[in-house]
Amino acid sequence: MDSADLNALWLTLKLASIVTALLLLIGTPIAWWLARTQSAWKGAVGAIVALPLVLPPTVLGFYLLLAMGPHGPLGRFTEWLGIGLLPFTFPGLVIASVFYSLPFVVQPIQNAFEAIGERPLEVAATLRASPWDTFWSVAVPLARPGFLSGAILGFAHTVGEFGIVLMIGGNIPDKTRVVSVLIYDHVEAMEYPQAHWLSGGMVIFSFVVLLALYTFNPARRREG
Amino acid sequence: MKRLGYLLLALFALPSADAGEVQVAVAANFTGPMQVLATLFERDSGHQLKLSYGATGKFYAQIKNGAPFEVLLAADDQTPARLLAEGSGVAGSNFIYAIGKLVLWSSDPQRVDGSGEILKKDGFRHVAIANPKTAPYGRAAIETMSKMGVAERLAPRLVQGENIAQTHQFIATGAAELGFVAYSQVIKNGRIGAGSGWLIPPHFYSPIRQEALLLARGKNNAAASELLAYLKSAKAQAVIESFGYALP
Numbered sequence: 001m002d003s004a005d006l007n008a009l010w011l012t013l014k015l016a017s018i019v020t021a022l023l024l025l026i027g028t029p030i031a032w033w034l035a036r037t038q039s040a041w042k043g044a045v046g047a048i049v050a051l052p053l054v055l056p057p058t059v060l061g062f063y064l065l066l067a068m069g070p071h072g073p074l075g076r077f078t079e080w081l082g083i084g085l086l087p088f089t090f091p092g093l094v095i096a097s098v099f100y101s102l103p104f105v106v107q108p109i110q111n112a113f114e115a116i117g118e119r120p121l122e123v124a125a126t127l128r129a130s131p132w133d134t135f136w137s138v139a140v141p142l143a144r145p146g147f148l149s150g151a152i153l154g155f156a157h158t159v160g161e162f163g164i165v166l167m168i169g170g171n172i173p174d175k176t177r178v179v180s181v182l183i184y185d186h187v188e189a190m191e192y193p194q195a196h197w198l199s200g201g202m203v204i205f206s207f208v209v210l211l212a213l214y215t216f217n218p219a220r221r222r223e224g
Numbered sequence: 225m226k227r228l229g230y231l232l233l234a235l236f237a238l239p240s241a242d243a244g245e246v247q248v249a250v251a252a253n254f255t256g257p258m259q260v261l262a263t264l265f266e267r268d269s270g271h272q273l274k275l276s277y278g279a280t281g282k283f284y285a286q287i288k289n290g291a292p293f294e295v296l297l298a299a300d301d302q303t304p305a306r307l308l309a310e311g312s313g314v315a316g317s318n319f320i321y322a323i324g325k326l327v328l329w330s331s332d333p334q335r336v337d338g339s340g341e342i343l344k345k346d347g348f349r350h351v352a353i354a355n356p357k358t359a360p361y362g363r364a365a366i367e368t369m370s371k372m373g374v375a376e377r378l379a380p381r382l383v384q385g386e387n388i389a390q391t392h393q394f395i396a397t398g399a400a401e402l403g404f405v406a407y408s409q410v411i412k413n414g415r416i417g418a419g420s421g422w423l424i425p426p427h428f429y430s431p432i433r434q435e436a437l438l439l440a441r442g443k444n445n446a447a448a449s450e451l452l453a454y455l456k457s458a459k460a461q462a463v464i465e466s467f468g469y470a471l472p
Binding site: 062065066068069070071084085087088166167170171172184185187188189190 | 279281282284285349350352355357358382383384385386390393394397398399400
């Protein structure tokens with residue numbers, strides 16, 4: 001492994017950590033709302049959150065590129081803010097990844113919230129807990145397995161994404177060249193030994209992540 | 225089982241049948257001309273072409289691992305040479321079907337001047353190129369910038385497309401203000417269509433010789449050989465030239 005490979009690894013971990021933290025922040029209120037609401041919008045919002053599951057990354061990447069470019073709404077907004085354009089920058093990658101990995105974080109948390117049911121929340125209310133207090137002292141602890149699954153899946157999915165980071169990132173060393181893009185680069189340049197090292201590492205990493213997920217299986221924890 | 229039978233039948237029938245089928249791997253920069261050529265060839269010969277477009281390096285990996293391509297239209301001459309040396313091509317079948325031309329292009333009609341002076345100035349954030357490690361047009365772009373003495377200055381602004389098609393996308397969407405693409409991608413009626421561009425004189429970069437190769441899998445497919453012969457015909461060459469390529 002040379003320094004380019006190590007830089008790409010570091011960049012990938014940095015990207016996945018930031019994206020996971022942001023997704024827990026953004027995803028939790030969305031998941032809570034989706035789990036509790038009676039609104040007619042529930043179906044539409046749920047469908048939008050799930051879109052990245054079914055859309056090819058190239059579609060999402062292309063639209064994000066258009067949106068973030070100088071003629072797109074997001075691009076105009078960031079230029080108006082004075083922070084310039086997002087494509088081909090690390091913050092641009094972060095935003096694209098947040099979109100792409102959103103369902104992987106929202107859905108497990110939403111399922112966990114739904115599994116709690118009405119009763120513990122009603123009990124908390126009769127004990128005069130405020131909704132805010134109920135959320136933090138009752139809902140979040142009970143939904144912990146969902147948070148764990150969401151965080152692990154969001155992290156792993158961000159590490160594994162490829163099509164979008166290539167499209168939004170522009171393959172710039174130390175800035176947007178993450179491991180998945182570097183592997184592709186090695187393969188295309190016929191540098192198969194380097195590709196093997198990194199690919200093998202990805203396989204082991206993915207296995208360990210999934211092993212952790214299934215070992216801390218939410219269902220089993222709740223029984224115990 | 226029945227389906228397998230049909231498949232075998234088709235495989236045996238192919239070489240001798242009148243209406244054959246050819247699986248062709250086509251370099252991304254040749255997408256436009258190939259669509260025209262395929263229509264003409266299919267009409268004239270009655271054969272069917274199955275076309276895949278992509279990066280030449282990717283095709284190499286796929287061919288080495290059993291992809292069913294019978295003809296390769298590469299973006300360079302090194303990949304065909306390598307396939308030949310490794311026994312994946314038919315000896316003597318390779319030839320230059322087109323010589324690529326490089327342009328500096330922007331989707332903004334005002335941006336690029338007729339001699340590339342813009343590269344020595346400021347006022348843009350990103351220059352898009354194809355990955356120079358894998359794409360000959362990316363390599364030519366680097367050579368051009370070196371020759372102009374701006375390579376080091378521009379290095380921090382370079383963004384790379386996976387292949388020349390993605391590079392074009394970066395520029396067309398305006399995400400990158402300008403960049404190096406194939407002339408064939410922006411040509412319209414013999415000149416640069418939309419935006420602004422500089423057709424880079426050939427002495428700025430080593431020639432992009434694009435070679436065609438009959439692959440080992442297509443050895444006994446008469447339609448594959450016919451396609452290669454067709455690419456050398458005057459009719460096909462006129463089409464290739466009209467898309468902004470030179471001929472050997």
